[in-house]
Amino acid sequence: MNSKSKINYRIKLLGLLVVLLVxxxxxxxxxxxxxxxxxxxxxxxxxxxxxxxxGVSLGFARIITFDGCIHDGWLAMEDIDEKLDKIFLLYSLNxxxxxxRKTAPAGTQPNLNTNIMKMHRQIVPPMExxxxxxxFVKCTDRQKQIVQQSLEKLELMKKALMQEYFG
Numbered sequence: 460m461n462s463k464s465k466i467n468y469r470i471k472l473l474g475l476l477v478v479l480l481v482x483x484x485x486x487x488x489x490x491x492x493x494x495x496x497x498x499x500x501x502x503x504x505x506x507x508x509x510x511x512x513x514g515v516s517l518g519f520a521r522i523i524t525f526d527g528c529i530h531d532g533w534l535a536m537e538d539i540d541e542k543l544d545k546i547f548l549l550y551s552l553n554x555x556x557x558x559x560r561k562t563a564p565a566g567t568q569p570n571l572n573t574n575i576m577k578m579h580r581q582i583v584p585p586m587e588x589x590x591x592x593x594x595f596v597k598c599t600d601r602q603k604q605i606v607q608q609s610l611e612k613l614e615l616m617k618k619a620l621m622q623e624y625f626g
Contacts, residue, residue, distance in 0.1 A: 501529050508536040508545055510552060513570040517563060518556035520549050534576055543581065547589040550596055551581060 503509065503523060510520045513532045520536075522545065529535060539545055552559075563569035583589070 501535060503527055504531055506545075508539070508549060510534045510536060510576070512572070512576060513563075515567050517554075517571065518551035518559035522546075522549055532613045534573065540583075542586070543583050543585065544589045544593065546593050547583075548581065550593065555574050 479590065496582065503526070505523060505525050508520060508522050508528055510532050511517050516532075536548070559571060560569055560620060563571050584592075
């Protein structure tokens with residue numbers, strides 16, 4: 460298993476541990492209002508959490524950094540319960556991509572309609588645990604980026620040496 464796979468495995472394992480801790484410590488559920496544009500375009504404000512509900516991107520959540528519009532392939536999650544940190548929700552949803560893809564009805568293109576997503580209930584640990592998880596994931600992402608940059612640098616050095624020796 461390469462280092463990138465090990466890091467991704469550890470992050471998924473941590474996600475499972477958070478869920479187990481929540482189950483042990485007591486669960487609560489958070490709710491949010493979903494909006495879907497239907498046939499019209501929906502205007503979304505910067506900072507909104509959006510979720511791809513169909514196609515190749517199905518199951519990916521993002522927080523947009525600019526005012527924009529979404530079409531009916533995206534859901535906007537608005538009025539997020541105050542017990543739920545938006546960044547935690549983002550990471551939680553992105554950890555569940557495979558689950559959402561398996562949940563989608565079979566067809567030519569996977570599709571989670573608004574009704575399916577409205578039935579989703581998010582397990583929510585206490586806010587302190589959400590913040591700790593966010594901090595850990597951000598730190599891990601930074602470390603992954605540093606390792607990736609080091610690997611790219613080593614690859615360039617290897618190519619330069621190969622060129623020098625055999626070139």
